[in-house]
Amino acid sequence: MEQFKRHVAYKASIAQLLGSKFIKEADLSYLLIGDRRVSRVNIIGIVVGVDDAAVILDDGSSRIALRTFGESLVFNGAVGDSVLVVGRPREFDNDRYIVPEIISKIDSRWMAVRKLELKLIPEAEKTYEESEVIRETIDDDTSTKVYNLIKSLDEGEGVEVERVISGIESAEKIISNLLKEGEIFEIRPGRVKVLE
Numbered sequence: 001m002e003q004f005k006r007h008v009a010y011k012a013s014i015a016q017l018l019g020s021k022f023i024k025e026a027d028l029s030y031l032l033i034g035d036r037r038v039s040r041v042n043i044i045g046i047v048v049g050v051d052d053a054a055v056i057l058d059d060g061s062s063r064i065a066l067r068t069f070g071e072s073l074v075f076n077g078a079v080g081d082s083v084l085v086v087g088r089p090r091e092f093d094n095d096r097y098i099v100p101e102i103i104s105k106i107d108s109r110w111m112a113v114r115k116l117e118l119k120l121i122p123e124a125e126k127t128y129e130e131s132e133v134i135r136e137t138i139d140d141d142t143s144t145k146v147y148n149l150i151k152s153l154d155e156g157e158g159v160e161v162e163r164v165i166s167g168i169e170s171a172e173k174i175i176s177n178l179l180k181e182g183e184i185f186e187i188r189p190g191r192v193k194v195l196e
Helices: 014-019 110-119 140-153 161-165 171-181
Strands: 009-011 021-024 029-033 036-038 040-050 055-058 063-066 082-092 095-105 184-188 191-194
Touching: 009 110, 014 040, 014 063, 014 095, 021 082, 029 082, 040 063, 040 095, 040 110, 040 184, 055 095, 082 110, 140 161, 140 171, 140 191, 161 171, 161 191, 171 184, 171 191
Parallel strands: 009 040, 063 095
Antiparallel strands: 021 029, 029 036, 040 055, 040 082, 055 063, 082 095, 184 191
């Protein structure tokens, strides 16, 4: 009797999943991340979209869809939930997505833990250039002001970016940096919400 072997679910950022080479072999599909063949992933992100076909997840580095084919996607959450996903990366017509095995709602503070974990990954295994992510130095007081403004204006459905930008100089750059850092997320195009 042949014993079933479950592959390791490697921790990764969505940007790594999207920036890696996808290889499809007869018996296995995987991403080539550094020297690892990653056929299962473990990611943490925020749900930014839900419909019958997919759940869209954002971890601050990028977005990816969770999809199943031939069966309905079982997800008992809502937009804004922080979730841990274990699943298999797949590609169809150059579109990357994850076929989830586990989708579990978690406390949003685990996002910060995962960011620290991903910083510990050796440079050789990173598939995207950190230097490509341009971080502008912006006054911390102004950044805090924008963060607090978003938080105070939000009545549950996020805040229009235009409403935040109108009052503060360089607010657009600050919002972009807050999105990259995962402090806020885009609940819908043009609407942002503080990660709590």
